[in-house]
Amino acid sequence: MATLKMSISWFFFLQILFSLLSSFAPTNVQGLKVGFYDKSCPKAELIVKKSVFDAMKKDPTLGAPLLRMFFHDCFVRGCEGSVLLELKNKKDEKNAVPNLSLRGFEIIDNAKAALEKECPGIVSCSDVLALVARDAMVALNVPSWGVETGRRDGRVTNINEVTSNLPSPFDNITSLITQFRSKGLGKKDLVVLSGGHTIGIGHCPQITNRLYNFTGKRDSDPNLDTEYAASLRKKCKPTDTTTALEMDPGSFKTFDASYFKLVSQRRGLFQSDAALLDNQETKSYVLKQTKSYGSTFFKDFGVSMVNMGRIGVLTGRTGEVRKKCRMVN
Template sequence: MHVSKTSDELAHDRGMLSAERSTDLSTLIFLAFASDLANGQGLKVGFYEQTCPNVEAIVKKTIDQVISVAPTLAAPLLRMHFHDCFVRGCEGSVLLNSPTKQAEKDAIPNLSLRGFQIIDKVKTRVEKECPGVVSCADIVALVARDVTAAIKGPYWEVETGRRDGTVSILIEALTNLLPPFANITTLKSGFKRRGLSVKDLVVLSGGHTIGISHCSSFNNRLYNFTGKGDTDPTLDPNYIARLKMTCKPGDQNSIVEMDPGSFKTFDEDYFKLVSKRRGLFQSDAALLDDSETKTYVKLHTTTHGTTFFKDFGVSMVKMGRIGVLTGMAGEIRKVCTKVN
């Protein structure tokens, strides 16, 4: 979503190529996802109550241990769920390895994802407790919730019951992940295709409150926005000056904080930054180009007792239903990086 690619990390973030497919295919995908959303897809809270009752406690304990020593892993682990769901649905395909480097995780938008070894660690502990029961896709969803809660963010009930896919294709990540330079039209259509609303778009963009980004994701906004050596007029000039201190022309590798000053804490500061024209990506700035998204951004810069945390949980549950495999579809992988 976006999420920073949600950071370079949820979301963020989002790919290096356009998210648009052909109209016919987009329509088919949207109808399929909408149908899934309508019938609930066989997911439910407490799906493993009888078959693996301790699964959520195992995930939480592991994640709390990890984040206590490596809080910067929260953003990429949250973003991993976005990047899984936006390609083929939430079925764990982002975790699969390819000996020829042609899987989703090998696509440019996913090269900055980190924390795959944490998913493996959780899976190993869950398998020891109840072998062959819990899917890798569900583990990714539970981890996304628990890393968010671990850095003072919201907690929500995660629906489970997903099964794992067996296909992972690099080009599908390139064509389906929304890029950090997406405009509001591309963002809205990309979310609509997946059964998500305009409100979900702006809420899930709030995941950019944590994590870091590489200069390569926004360097053009600083030095060559229209190909004439200019800067992006929608980006605050004072912020541009600060960013240029870290990101030199052509810099691909230096990193900056998505939410300067609190990039390790999940809070509402993202919306304050966007309202001040200090959103790092063009896709952040685009939230001011639509009346509904702009209203939400402004609301969460002025009110106390904001609904952002509650809204984020609701939107994450909706996102977690995209294109899921349930029932007898897919499989329960024994190891998350390879099919059985």
């Protein structure tokens, strides 16, 4: 009898333990999973990949804005496609200042149109956006990662929610850590995703204060390498609002770990780049990738992209699956 009681107790203990461990399992977070459309739309990921690869063959510089589009979507209202919506009064996220430089929306539209022909009403726009971001990086020779799908689309977009939710190129490390933490992301995610600045461009207004009036005394940011600052001043005059700048000079079309070397040399373009040296954990990661030639960066980037893709998702019966990504059903 004692043995039977012990067996029953052990059985219930294992049940409780399994339940607790399952709550932390990363394979099905908030209803998301890799291969969500394997049965309902088996060709979904291939269709999206073709749309991205066809576009990137014509314009390889689309990689950076497509990656940034996913980032901007997830940080405002969660990864639910609100950045894709358009309102007649122009009070949508697309028209917020930080999003005016986004481009590549037609790629989302083309992929969605192809999906609607293959399997109408099945694949959400928010999942298309997540897959596009991954495939744009793969087109730049970044190792692929499994994208969790199963998101549904939101019905709301608000221009006033963008600036307060997106990290700024002017942010210090405290602000950056706080903003990422508020989205469920850690310091490692912050420094890894910042590595996305290895591709793409910035513009003079984002660094003018670092060059000419950092503390209000017509000075430069002391955390900016003096030679690099001098070269930037030649390109950006105080009133310049249009000149584009490579975030990773000489390598801005190539996704690699050279960004971390630049940051370690105090040559990160933005204050938010320089800020990574102001925290021991983020600084340690920067130096590690610098010394090891980015040995873990690609793998870490895929993990952090998955983590970001879980922010505020709508699943199950919440939200909808839009027929067209620019408007609600």
